[in-house]
Amino acid sequence: MARTVLEVRGLTKRFGGLVAVRDMSFDVAEHEMLGIIGPNGSGKSTVINMISGALAPTAGSIRLNGAEIGGRAAHRIARMGVARTFQLVRLLPELSVIDNVVAGAAFGHRRRWKSEAEVYARGLLERVGLGKVMAQPVSTLTYIDSKRVELARALACEPEVLLLDEWLAGLNQTELSTGIELIRSLRDEGRTVILVEHVMDAIRSLCDRCVVMSSGAKIAEGTPGEVLSDAEVIRAYLGAEDA
Numbered sequence: 001m002a003r004t005v006l007e008v009r010g011l012t013k014r015f016g017g018l019v020a021v022r023d024m025s026f027d028v029a030e031h032e033m034l035g036i037i038g039p040n041g042s043g044k045s046t047v048i049n050m051i052s053g054a055l056a057p058t059a060g061s062i063r064l065n066g067a068e069i070g071g072r073a074a075h076r077i078a079r080m081g082v083a084r085t086f087q088l089v090r091l092l093p094e095l096s097v098i099d100n101v102v103a104g105a106a107f108g109h110r111r112r113w114k115s116e117a118e119v120y121a122r123g124l125l126e127r128v129g130l131g132k133v134m135a136q137p138v139s140t141l142t143y144i145d146s147k148r149v150e151l152a153r154a155l156a157c158e159p160e161v162l163l164l165d166e167w168l169a170g171l172n173q174t175e176l177s178t179g180i181e182l183i184r185s186l187r188d189e190g191r192t193v194i195l196v197e198h199v200m201d202a203i204r205s206l207c208d209r210c211v212v213m214s215s216g217a218k219i220a221e222g223t224p225g226e227v228l229s230d231a232e233v234i235r236a237y238l239g240a241e242d243a
Contacts, residue, residue, distance in 0.1 A: 002029040005192050006051070006161050011060035011070070013046050020046045022216045024060070028161065031190040035203045035224065038213035039236055044196045045087065047213075048165045051194070052084045053077040064160065081109040081160030085167050089146045091138045091153075098134040101125060101152045108157025117156075124152040128182060144175045151182070162186070162193045168202055180205065200228070212236070 006028040013021040021043040028034050036044045049055040051062055053074030062070035069077050083104070092100050101121035105112040112120050125134050128148040133141065138149055147167060154162060168179045180202050186193060187206060197203055203210060203224050210227045212220040214236035220227045227233050 002031060004028070005030050005065060006194075007061070007063040008047075008051070009061045009063075011047065011050060011062065012058045013043075013050060013055060014058045020216055021050070024211075024213075024218055026211050026218070026221060028192060028194060030192055032208050033187045033191075033193045033195060033206055035207035035210040036194060036196045036213065037198070037203055037210055037227075038219075042213040042236075043216040044213055045165055046216075048084065048163050048194070048196055051077075051161075052082055052163055075107070078108055078157060078159075081158075082163065083108060083154040083157035083159035083161075084163035085147070085150045085154055085165055087166045087169060089143075089150050091146060091149055093137075093139055095138065096134070097130060097136055097138055097141070097149055098122065098125060100138055100149050101156050104153035104156030109160065110158045112156075121152070121156055124155050125149075127155075128152045129178075144171055144179065147171075147179070148182075160192060162191055163196075164193060165196045166198065167195075168197060168199045204228070
């Protein structure tokens, strides 16, 4: 049985009177790809933000390899082994493609410096299909290529857990196929990934298990086939009148 890498227990986030996430609990096993799905506004990205340190939990626990990370600063959580991408791509616009990825290698889970970091970054850029544009400013890139740079930078951190927050959002059909294959290759490498996504084809083909959220709470957990056929999940996505 695969060991548990990430444990989330009773995770809650309040913004004043609004409860964005309520009593969320789930585990992520080593080498597992876990999907977090749900309608817009269901709290998925808030969960990712708490795991990565962008937000501090109001209550609950997040443990990475047995160590509490909930409420720690984002850079400390990155050092401990969590890397992420964002719904809206966040790159360092004044730097080249390769320097963006070198930054991930230098400040991530395992620190690499100077020539070692550059060699590692070059390998990752080749890995995501950007070997020919390493020296270009990131401002010259297409949308999918900017996403690839952000993914390579996250991988450069050599994370224990990789968080992909709607990485496929905004891609056209051709780009979507390319993106799904790229994520599938991460799964095939045995990486531990939490995937927040609305693209159900990706969820069905990529995820080992799914957690489904609605109105800040978990309403289902299981394989993609199990949760996507669950009556409560169908109601959450389609509304009671259409379910």
